[in-house]
Amino acid sequence: NFLFGTLPSFIGELTTLDRLDFDVNDFSGMIPSSFAALTNLRALVLSHNFMTDIQVNLGALTKLEELWLSFTPITGPIPAELFSLTTLTTLLLDDCQFSGGIPPEIANLVNLVELDVFNNTLTGTLPTAIGSFTNLEALTMQANFFNGTIPSEYGNLEKLVNLDLGFNSLTGTIPSNLGNPVMTRFDVSFTQVTGPLPLSLCGVENLFFDNSGVDASGCVGTR
Numbered sequence: 001n002f003l004f005g006t007l008p009s010f011i012g013e014l015t016t017l018d019r020l021d022f023d024v025n026d027f028s029g030m031i032p033s034s035f036a037a038l039t040n041l042r043a044l045v046l047s048h049n050f051m052t053d054i055q056v057n058l059g060a061l062t063k064l065e066e067l068w069l070s071f072t073p074i075t076g077p078i079p080a081e082l083f084s085l086t087t088l089t090t091l092l093l094d095d096c097q098f099s100g101g102i103p104p105e106i107a108n109l110v111n112l113v114e115l116d117v118f119n120n121t122l123t124g125t126l127p128t129a130i131g132s133f134t135n136l137e138a139l140t141m142q143a144n145f146f147n148g149t150i151p152s153e154y155g156n157l158e159k160l161v162n163l164d165l166g167f168n169s170l171t172g173t174i175p176s177n178l179g180n181p182v183m184t185r186f187d188v189s190f191t192q193v194t195g196p197l198p199l200s201l202c203g204v205e206n207l208f209f210d211n212s213g214v215d216a217s218g219c220v221g222t223r
Contacts, residue, residue, distance in 0.1 A: 001025050007051070012037040021045040023068065029053070036060035047071050047092065059084045066090040070116070073097050078122075083108050094118035094140065102127050109133070116140040118164070126165070128153045136160055142187065143167040150175055150193065155200070158182075166190055166210060174198055174216065181205075189213055 004026035011020065012034025020038065023045045030053040031046065038044075041061050047070035054074060058067070059081030065088060075097045082091075083105035091109065094116040101124030102117075109115075112133050122144040130139065131153025138161060139154075146168040154163070155177030163178075166189035173194055179186070179201035186201065189212040196216065197209055 003027065006030070007032055007035075007046075009034040011035065014038070015040065017041055018063075019043040019045075022049065024048040027051060030055045032056060039063065042066065044068070054079055058082045061085065063087055068092045069096060071095045075099070078102065080105065085109070087111060089113045089135075092116045093120065096120055098122060100124075104129065106130065107132065112136055114138040117144065119143040121145060123147075125149075126151055126154075126170075130154065131156045133157065134159070138162040140164040141168065145169060147171070149173075150178070150188075152177060154178055161185070163187070166212075174201075176200065179204055179207075183207055186210070188216060 006029035028050040035056040043066040077100040107129035125148035149172035152175040
């Protein structure tokens with residue numbers, strides 16, 4: 001659509017809403033605090049807009065399962081209250097301007113199926129707690145400033161299909177237990193990761209292993 005202006009505060013009065021989708025518009029300003037009254041909301045889709053600030057207390061949306069903020073120029077740390085939303089299955093924060101680290105409280109988001117923080121300015125180490133997200137299928141941490149090693153706990157992600165860690169300052173070797181039969185993409189391109197692809201991934205059919213620009217070799221799907 002071609003809607004523009006600020007998000008209307010009166011939407012907070014529509015308390016029976018279970019989905020609010022303003023994807024691909026030209027809204028600017030802030031996400032209103034009145035949205036905290038939308039306690040029946042299961043999906044909040046605000047991606048591809050121009051909001052720069054979150055005033056709503058996201059922690060009030062206790063039934064929220066999907067949060068899409070992709071391609072919005074929101075700055076500052078990821079809101080702490082977001083990590084209390086234990087019902088979340090989809091969290092898309094890619095192509096924003098979030099900064100700082102991912103706090104230990106991310107451990108609360110145990111029902112996540114997809115987590116995408118691609119192309120922000122996030123720092124610190126990759127959270128080991130993500131390794132306990134047994135339903136996780138897609139993890140995209142690419143194009144940030146993460147450092148340290150790839151946590152061995154990620155080897156516990158038996159449903160993980162896509163793991164994108166490229167364009168970070170990661171070091172060390174690929175954990176020997178990483179991989180599962182359903183994985184189709186593993187990206188460590190333009191990191192400082194070294195060593196070969198572990199045996200746990202060598203037998204995975206149809207795996208695309210992107211090791212561009214790093215001193216890491218593989219056994220299938222390399223380029």
